[in-house]
Amino acid sequence: MTDRPPESLETGEGDGPDGDANGVARKTLAQRVAASLRDMIVQDILPPGSRVRERTLAQQLEVSRTPMREALRILATERLVELLPNKGAIVADPSAGEVRELLSVLGVLEALAGEQAAANATDAELEEINALHYEMLASFKRRDRLTYFKLNQSIHRGIVAASHNEALKEIHAQVNARLYRVRYQSNLNNTKWHAAITEHDSILEALNDRNGPRLARIMCAHLGSTWSNVSDSIFRQENGA
Amino acid sequence: MTDRPPESLETGEGDGPDGDANGVARKTLAQRVAASLRDMIVQDILPPGSRVRERTLAQQLEVSRTPMREALRILATERLVELLPNKGAIVADPSAGEVRELLSVLGVLEALAGEQAAANATDAELEEINALHYEMLASFKRRDRLTYFKLNQSIHRGIVAASHNEALKEIHAQVNARLYRVRYQSNLNNTKWHAAITEHDSILEALNDRNGPRLARIMCAHLGSTWSNVSDSIFRQENGA
C-alpha cells in the first residue's frame, strides 16, 4: 500500500487508463473529482474493497459533498466502485473470475480493433505505433517496468484508435479501466516479460502488413497471455506475498 | 412523436433494455429516476437531440433536482445523454456512422457470447431460449411487431446470459441500451422480417448443437443484417417519412 497523500484535483490531463488529455472540453468539478478518484483507485490509495467515505474524502479533496456524490455516481456507472443504497461506496475488487471474464471481452474488442485498424489506420498512425514499440523495447532493456507498462498500454490504445471506430474506443477504454489496476499491479511481478515482447513483435508485424485476420488472432491470443500473467499475480497476492 | 405524459417513477421492474427485474436490490430514487428517463428516451418521449431541462423534468416526475442530477449523471456515463458543462443535457442522437460502429462492437460481443453459451449453457437455459424462439415465431405469424421485437431481444439477452460471463452481460447490456431506441424504431419499419426469422432459425440450430464457432459466426453476421435494416430505417426517417 502506498502512503501518498490524496492527489490534488485532476486537471484533465493524465496518463491513466483513458490516456487522453481533454484540453478542449471544459470540465465540471464532479468530472475532475471522478478523474482524481480513478487515479487513487489505480494507484491503490483507495485499495480494492475499501469503503469510500463521502464526507471524509470530500474534505480531503476540499470539495463539497455534491460534486463528490456526482463523481461517485460516475465511477459506479463505470463499475470502478460499487454504490450500495444507504451503505455508501466500496472500491470494486474484481475476483479472478471477473478479471478473466473482462479479459475475454477485452480480447474480442482488441481483435475487432486489430481488424479495423489494419483496414483504416493512416500511415502516420502506423509510424507512431511503431515508434511507441521501439520506446517500449528500450524500457525493456532498461528494466523499467513502469514505463514499459505505460507504453504497452499506449500501443494498445493506439491500435484501437487506429480502427477509427469511436464507439469501440470508448467501450475499450471502459473495460480497460476496470482492469487497469490489476494489470498495473501484475506488471510489477511479470515473470514472462520476454514472451510478451515476442508477442508484441508479432502484433507489429501483422499491423504493418495490414493483415487484419492475423492481427485479430494474435491480439486475442495476447490477452490470453495477459490472463496467465494476471492470474499468477492474483494468486501470489492472495497467498500473502 | 408520442404524446404520452411522463411515466411515473420506475419501480425497478420493466422490460426495457436491461430487461431484468431487480427485485432483490433496493434502489435509490436517483436510480429509479434514471430508469424512467431511459424509458422515456427509448419511447421518444425524450427524442434524440432534445434538451433535458433538469428543473422542468424534476417537477414533472415530482422529485427534487438532486436525484434528477444524479440520474442524468448515470445516463451520461452510459452515453444515453450528453452532459455539456453549463449547458445541460441533450438526449444522445447517434449518427448512422456511430450506430454502425456500435453494431460492429455488439457483433463481436454477441459472437463471444455465442461461443461461451455453446460451452456453458445449462439445458434449462437452452429450453427457455427455444421457448422464446417459438413465442417469437407466433408473434411473427400474428404480425405483432412490438412483441416480436421484445422477444427477439429476450432471446439475445438469454444467449448472452447463458454464456455465464457476467462482465460480458453487463457490457452487452450497455451497448444494447445505446442502440435500443434506434432498433426499436427500425423494427416498426422492418421490410426484411422473413430473412431475420431464417437467421434466428440458424442461430437456434447452432446453439442447440452447442456448436460454438458456427454460432459465433452466425450471430456476428446477424448483426450485419441488423445494420442493413437499421440503415434503411435511418435513411427513411431522414428523408421525411
Place this chain on the structure above:
DNA sequence: GGGTTACAAATGGTATACCATTTACACAAT
C-alpha cells in the same frame, strides 16, 4: 464470556439556497 438492547454518532439520500453561466428578449443604432 457471550448475547441482546438502547442510544448516540456517523454516514447516506434528498431538499433547498445560493452562486455562476447561458439564453432570450427588448431596445437602440445603423
Place this chain on the structure above:
DNA sequence: ATTGTGTAAATGGTATACCATTTGTAACCC
C-alpha cells in the same frame, strides 16, 4: 431590415441543511 447591446430570467453547478438509515459502543442480563 439587420445588427449590437444590455438586462432579466432561466438554467446549470455547488454548498449546506435536514431527514433517513446504518454503525459502533456501552450497559445490562444470562
